């Protein structure tokens with residue numbers, strides 16, 4: 215059984231076939247899905263999707279892109295939402311200096327508020343980072359000094375230095391369809407060298423469909439292709455790799471229950 219540790223089932227592109235999409239994932243051997251919150255204002259909708267099935271969980275947070283359009287997040291709201299039984303992580307949050315869709319200073323403030331919530335709840339922080347390696351590493355190290363929190367860098371596609379920093383801090387790296395792309399040789403080399411007990415897999419659907427579905431709408435069942443690629447990079451068979459990454463997932467996201475209610 216695989217886990218799609220990061221998807222966005224609330225997005226419009228699933229409006230026509232959301233339940234079929236979820237069923238296809240289960241049929242493909244994806245035993246657990248985490249639908250990730252990007253807009254705190256949509257948290258109730260996201261939690262309602264997680265409530266559809268015991269194998270679906272969710273997170274709470276504001277994506278760095280949405281920091282400007284959403285009201286500033288406050289710690290109490292995050293802590294309150296985190297009590298929901300389906301919420302197993304805090305985020306996605308982080309820094310995106312590639313799109314710069316929100317002012318960098320505001321992204322950092324929001325990021326640190328999410329970190330405080332992760333530290334207090336001990337739910338893993340789900341980090342989005344792009345073109346922000348130096349600030350990302352600096353903030354993560356500084357905040358870990360203040361007090362430890364569990365964390366995953368989702369859709370990992372950053373530098374070797376940031377990967378090493380994350381591993382040193384005890385964090386996890388989640389692999390997306392990018393790993394299957396032709397031009398991702400450097401990323402594959404980094405992933406080859408990271409401890410296998412710190413790797414997760416995800417789709418980030420509806421974005422970033424892995425080869426052979428590149429360019430199509432991505433969906434949780436496609437995590438199978440990313441996992442196959444990652445297994446081959448690591449010289450493991452698909453079954454062993456699935457077992458390892460699923461074990462990693464439940465170790466990190468300890469509020470989730472393995473295949474609870476699976477049939």
Ligand SMILES: [Zn+2]
Nearest residue numbers: 306342368369
């Ligand atoms: Zn992201």
Ligand SMILES: [Zn+2]
Nearest residue numbers: 220250306418
């Ligand atoms: Zn995402």
